Amino acid sequence: MSHTNKYFVIFVLTLFLSACGGGGGTSDTASSNPTPVVMPPVTSSCTNPHNADYPVEYNGKFETPSPRSQLASSIVRSISFKDYSPSWIYDGLPQSTRDNCSRDEYVELMYLEALQAMSVSGAQRFWMYNYGDWNDSQEPWVVDEARYHTPKKYVEYIVEQANLLDIEVYFSWQFTQTNNDREIIVEQGEDLTLGKLKILLDAHQNNIIIQAKHAQEIGIKGIAADWNAMWVTLHTDELKDYYIERFSEIIDDISANFDGEIVWGQIGTVYNDQRIFSRVDSIVINALQCCGNQFNAEENANLTTELIKQKTFESLSYQHSQIYCDDINQPCWYGTSDIDLPITLVVQVQSREDFFLNGWKEDGFCTPGTIEDGTEVSCIQESFVTDFSVQSVGIEGIMEAIEEQDTFMINSVDIHTGYWLSQTLIPSFEGFPNISQSVRGKPAEGIVKYWYTGQE
Numbered sequence: 418m419s420h421t422n423k424y425f426v427i428f429v430l431t432l433f434l435s436a437c438g439g440g441g442g443t444s445d446t447a448s449s450n451p452t453p454v455v456m457p458p459v460t461s462s463c464t465n466p467h468n469a470d471y472p473v474e475y476n477g478k479f480e481t482p483s484p485r486s487q488l489a490s491s492i493v494r495s496i497s498f499k500d501y502s503p504s505w506i507y508d509g510l511p512q513s514t515r516d517n518c519s520r521d522e523y524v525e526l527m528y529l530e531a532l533q534a535m536s537v538s539g540a541q542r543f544w545m546y547n548y549g550d551w552n553d554s555q556e557p558w559v560v561d562e563a564r565y566h567t568p569k570k571y572v573e574y575i576v577e578q579a580n581l582l583d584i585e586v587y588f589s590w591q592f593t594q595t596n597n598d599r600e601i602i603v604e605q606g607e608d609l610t611l612g613k614l615k616i617l618l619d620a621h622q623n624n625i626i627i628q629a630k631h632a633q634e635i636g637i638k639g640i641a642a643d644w645n646a647m648w649v650t651l652h653t654d655e656l657k658d659y660y661i662e663r664f665s666e667i668i669d670d671i672s673a674n675f676d677g678e679i680v681w682g683q684i685g686t687v688y689n690d691q692r693i694f695s696r697v698d699s700i701v702i703n704a705l706q707c708c709g710n711q712f713n714a715e716e717n718a719n720l721t722t723e724l725i726k727q728k729t730f731e732s733l734s735y736q737h738s739q740i741y742c743d744d745i746n747q748p749c750w751y752g753t754s755d756i757d758l759p760i761t762l763v764v765q766v767q768s769r770e771d772f773f774l775n776g777w778k779e780d781g782f783c784t785p786g787t788i789e790d791g792t793e794v795s796c797i798q799e800s801f802v803t804d805f806s807v808q809s810v811g812i813e814g815i816m817e818a819i820e821e822q823d824t825f826m827i828n829s830v831d832i833h834t835g836y837w838l839s840q841t842l843i844p845s846f847e848g849f850p851n852i853s854q855s856v857r858g859k860p861a862e863g864i865v866k867y868w869y870t871g872q873e
Contacts, residue, residue, distance in 0.1 A: 463518025465526060466510060469840035469858040475851060477770070477806030481860045482722050482813040484867035486820055488830060493585075494869040495761070495831035496535045497544035499855055500591065500646075501781060501848075502567040503527040503838045509846040527838050528575050531857075535836055536582045538862055539869025542638075543584060544831060545575060546645060547628075548591035551620065553602055558620035564597065569631065576635045587639035588632050589683050590625060591646035592617075608650045611659060617649070618663045625667060629675040639678035642668045642697060648685050654750070657688065661752065665692035672696070680761065689740050690752035699828050701761040702736050704815050705729045707773060717774035720807065725773075725814025726821075733824045759828035762819060764835070766811035768859060769852040770802035773811065780853035798844070803851040808861045816868045832856055832865055 488494065506527075507520045518526075535543060547567045549560040562569065579586050596602050603617060621644055632640050642664060651657045671679055681693055682701040694700075705711075711728055742749045767777060778801065786797025794800065812832075819830060837855040841847050856862040867873060 467839040471842040475803045477804030479806035487871040493829035495542040496540040500546040538866040553596045557623045585638040589641035589645045592644035641683040643684045645683040668696040691754040694754040694756040699759040704762040712773040722814040726818040729818035760825040761829040763833040765833040768808035770804040781848040
């Protein structure tokens with residue numbers, strides 16, 4: 418996740434339940450795309466307690482576009498899980514459901530059905546994310562295994578089931594900002610000292626090697642060398658140089674313990690340096706870096722696939738100039754490389770009316786904010802207007818740009834954290850799938866399926 422503290426869903430479930438309450442929908446509901454027939458785990462005695470109904474007004478104000486084409490066969494199709502484990506949802510289920518379904522059975526069923534539905538939509542790969550609070554009482558900081566958000570046994574189950582469906586698993590670790598006492602120990606975008614940067618990199622290096630060894634053991638195909646979901650500011654060349662030098666060491670350590678593909682760019686900034694580019698197999702960037710400066714209010718009110726396509730062209734061109742010499746954060750310097758690495762393009766469009774105007778907003782849990790009349794509220798998400806058509810128009814436009822662009826050598830396209838782990842489409846204790854970038858059950862899933870498979 419690449420923006421705010423998405424991983425704070427951590428799952429203070431009781432707080433979340435009281436803050437975000439129910440949503441409920443209306444009597445006028447629309448069923449989502451039919452869910453593929455799946456077989457539950459053979460040990461499961463439970464049935465899926467969720468449904469995919471939603472109010473018809475969620476469909477939004479734009480006409481859902483017809484997908485134009487299919488991605489080139491050379492491009493790996495990817496859809497990634499929403500970055501939480503369904504294990505925490507279990508505690509919010511009705512007692513009657515829990516009486517007939519153990520936590521393990523429920524979690525395995527949710528993962529299995531999600532994987533099978535993703536497979537029907539053409540997914541050949543997915544990214545899985547994990548995270549946990551840091552134990553900062555020792556050096557380096559560690560994440561105690563008991564505090565992993567997704568326990569290792571579920572990671573292993575996911576990989577096992579994905580392999581049976583011929584879906585590759587790629588892995589990224591999200592850098593949690595808090596310690597075991599829920600205290601903030603690193604701020605989002607913090608201007609770091611060299612000493613603080615060393616602490617973070619020591620922690621990441623120690624942890625990512627633990628993850629790499631486990632990934633090697635269970636057959637994960639790719640891993641991100643850098644972390645996801647937390648960014649820091651490297652405001653001097655000294656800091657950037659140290660950061661790059663340390664990551665070159667980290668990548669060497671990963672390579673010594675992991676045979677799969679190593680990817681760079683999860684942190685959201687691709688620093689181009691020979692020491693990195695000569696060591697990794699590919700880089701990941703957002704196909705359309707937005708919003709807040711790329712779209713104005715009139716454009717947002719009159720979205721078209723052609724407009725989105727043009728903005729995506731501009732985004733790709735700008736990012737290419739950033740990576741290859743013109744990066745305002747890192748102009749050409751002694752380490753700059755001209756290695757042309759394959760690219761994973763992240764596609765990330767929330768189903769929210771003002772997404773292209775105001776950008777990504779937290780969709781996993783409530784956050785405070787200020788609504789238009791100036792009133793401060795504890796759950797700004799409840800004020801957002803759901804619009805599935807915004808997501809459909811956005812994804813179609815981005816896909817058309819991907820088909821036509823010649824800026825990058827594209828290895829893979831990923832619908833980023835694009836699959837909610839239940840069918841739920843209305844706000845509830847699970848979060849806000851209605852406004853999320855998840856395509857599951859929404860009209861955009863049909864668009865993705867066509868671009869991925871050529872089938873409706």
